[in-house]
Amino acid sequence: MRCPYCGAFDSRVLDSRPAEEGNSVRRRRECSECGRRFTTYERVDELPLMVVKKDGRRETFDRSKLLAGLITACQKRPVPINALEELAGEIERDLKSTMEREVHSRDIGEQVMRRLRELDEVAYVRFASVYREFRDVQEFMREIEQLITRKI
Incomplete structure (x- = not known):
């Protein structure tokens, strides 16, 4: 996952938990380059009905x-x-x-x-x-x- 602050590609996951009634996963990450923290969300990629x-x-x-x-x-x-x-x-x-x-x-x-x-x-x-x-x-x-x- 690319860091939104410095653009580095290496980050580590600090915390994961379900979000949006279990439809996605919220991940708290820390950039290996600049040390700043950011949040990402992971969802299943669905085709529209x-x-x-x-x-x-x-x-x-x-x-x-x-x-x-x-x-x-x-x-x-x-x-x-x-x-x-x-x-x-x-x-x-x-x-x-x-x-x-x-x-x-x-x-x-x-x-x-x-x-x-x-x-x-x-x-x-x-x-x-x-x-x-x-x-x-x-x-x-x-x-x-x-x-x-x-x-x-």
Whole structure:
């Protein structure tokens, strides 16, 4: 590791510890040339997960967009924000664990709906109404009837 102060390549590790919830390693180093100390972070180099949109465009998966959608669906509902953050993290982990580099937006939407149904039924219906793009009240009512039927 190159010293940020003198540019020397030789340094020794003084301390290592997990950082960022175990996703990286923080290393405290000392330069062998100038003796100054500095910190480095080591992370796994991941390929980005790409989302294939309905129109065929591709964009990088963005956890914050997923979380924003969950927050919108749960607005004015008794669902704690940490439950939504945990849900977004679970979905992200599931998507990345498949080892696929591309995922269709509909697959993400289906995962969100399945998990929201268990977490909060009103939030589920809100999300489904936007995600499924209901064209009329009858489609909306069919979705609610299916939800009621599953509960019985």
